Every structure is written in structure tokens, then in C-alpha cells.
Amino acid sequence: MSEVTSALLVGAIVLALTLHLAWLARRSRNRALAALAVDEARIRTIIADAADISDGTAGVVTWEGSWNGQRVQLRTIVDTLATRKLPARWLSVSITEKVAVPATFDMMMRPGSPTTFSNFDHLQHTLPKAPGFPLEAVLRTDRRGTRFPQGIIADHLEPFSEGRAKELLITPNGVRIVWLLAEAERARYGVFRQAAFGEAQIDPALIERLLTSLSALRDAINKSERQAA
Incomplete structure (x- = not known):
């Protein structure tokens, strides 16, 4: 040749x-x-006026809209931190309305490694747990000595009974649950290092369920504060 x-x-x-x-x-x-x-x-189908407000961050898509008269935000996050065994796709569901708490309350399930969706690792003060909280949960706040209505919060933890809810965040500006949608397909990630999540899709029933739970928690906290006043 x-x-x-x-x-x-x-x-x-x-x-x-x-x-x-x-x-x-x-x-x-x-x-x-x-x-x-x-x-x-x-x-x-759940948030009729949902608008994509994503800022271009890789792996993150954000929607905002209204549900039952409340401002809400949904976000999907692809977490590919090297500390995880497999990449994960998370669903963050928030109600961005005022809550009668004096500081940040953050409950993280099994906080063994950093995450891309939370500031939990930067909260310096660990809270003792009242009865009713999951054994795997760790509670933190950004303000030492702050008291939270843990009895009320514990009554609204039903989504955490299945092992897929990862975080409950309560701040003066809103409440949030982070849910594990899927982990990457092990074979493809192991061979090609590609974070593929198969047919995992957002379930409208899950969105409504999490929003309903968050709304009930927010209402209960605010009602308790009004009664105390």
C-alpha cells in the first residue's frame, strides 16, 4: 500500500x-x-404556570410557579460528586412562602458525604432530636441555642418513611424536601462513566404529595406561632 x-x-x-x-x-x-x-x-399537570428559570448550571433544571395560592419551586439536580458510589438524580420541591421559625432547621438523612444540593455541611450547630424523628436523621441549624417546634415537625415526616426522602429544610423563607429520583445505571457508569438514569421520570403524583406535606407542615408551624403569640 x-x-x-x-x-x-x-x-x-x-x-x-x-x-x-x-x-x-x-x-x-x-x-x-x-x-x-x-x-x-x-x-x-400540577403547577400549571410552571416556568423554566434555569441559570445554565450543568445538571440543574429549575421551575417556578404557583400551587394552591403559594409560590413553589421545583428543581432536578444530577449529583456526580466523586464521593458517591453512583451519580444520583434528585428532585427538590419547595414552597417559598414565609415560615414562623427564627433560623434555619435542616434535617438530613444519613449525611455520610457532601451533596451538591444543600448547605447542610456548612451548618455548625447540631440539634438534639425529639421523639418521632428517624434514627438516621441528623438535625442542624445556623444559630446556636435556637428552639424549633420539633413536635410539630415530627408529625409531618411521613415522606421520610420510604427511604427516598433525603432532606427537610425549614427556613424563615420557605420549606423544602429533597427526594431521590434515581441512581445512575451501574453498568454504563462503570464502563463509560456516563450518568444515565434509564426511564426515571418525574411523577406528578409525587410532586403533589410532597407539596401537600410541605404545605401542611408550614401551616402547622405558622398556626402554632400565632396561638403562642
Whole structure:
């Protein structure tokens, strides 16, 4: 084979590989856009005015809207921190309305490693747990000596009975639950280091369930504060 022929063959192989990689990248983008459209359609069955307000952060998509007269926010987060055995896709559900608490209350389940969705690791003060909290839960706050209505909070922890709810955050500006949607497919991640989550999609019934739980918790805390006053 002549040098010219060899060069042409190598060039053809490089061109074919480049075109194939471009096709794979285009197919991946199209799949991501299709999945995003499905997520948004499902969210809007519960939050009709949901608007995508994402800021371009990789792996994070954020929607805001209203539900039962309250401002709410939904966010999906792909967590690929090296400290995790497998990448995870989280769903963060928040009601962004005032809550009658004096500081931040953060309950994290099994806080063994840092997360990309929470400031839990930066809260310096650990709270003792009242009866009714899960054994795996750790409670923290940003203000030493702050008292929270732990009895009321413990009565609204039903979503944490299944092992998929990760965090409950209560601040003066709102309440939030973070839920594990899916972990990456082990085989694909192990071989290709790709965080693929299969057919895991946002369930409208889950959104409504978590919003209902958060709304009941917020109402109970605010009602208790009004009665105490």
C-alpha cells in the first residue's frame, strides 16, 4: 500500500469517527431536550404556570410557579460528586412562602458525604432530636441555642418513611424536601462513566404529595406561632 493510499485511509477513518461522535453528541442533546419537555409537561399537570428559570448550571433544571395560592419551586439536580458510589438524580420541591421559625432547621438523612444540593455541611450547630424523628436523621441549624417546634415537625415526616426522602429544610423563607429520583445505571457508569438514569421520570403524583406535606407542615408551624403569640 502506498503512502498516499495509507494517508487517505487514515483520513477516511478519522473523518468517519468524527462524524460518528458528532452524531452521538447530537442524539444525546436531542434525547436530553425530549426528556426535559416530558418533565415540564408532567410538572405542569400540577403547577400549571410552571416556568423554566434555569441559570445554565450543568445538571440543574429549575421551575417556578404557583400551587394552591403559594409560590413553589421545583428543581432536578444530577449529583456526580466523586464521593458517591453512583451519580444520583434528585428532585427538590419547595414552597417559598414565609415560615414562623427564627433560623434555619435542616434535617438530613444519613449525611455520610457532601451533596451538591444543600448547605447542610456548612451548618455548625447540631440539634438534639425529639421523639418521632428517624434514627438516621441528623438535625442542624445556623444559630446556636435556637428552639424549633420539633413536635410539630415530627408529625409531618411521613415522606421520610420510604427511604427516598433525603432532606427537610425549614427556613424563615420557605420549606423544602429533597427526594431521590434515581441512581445512575451501574453498568454504563462503570464502563463509560456516563450518568444515565434509564426511564426515571418525574411523577406528578409525587410532586403533589410532597407539596401537600410541605404545605401542611408550614401551616402547622405558622398556626402554632400565632396561638403562642
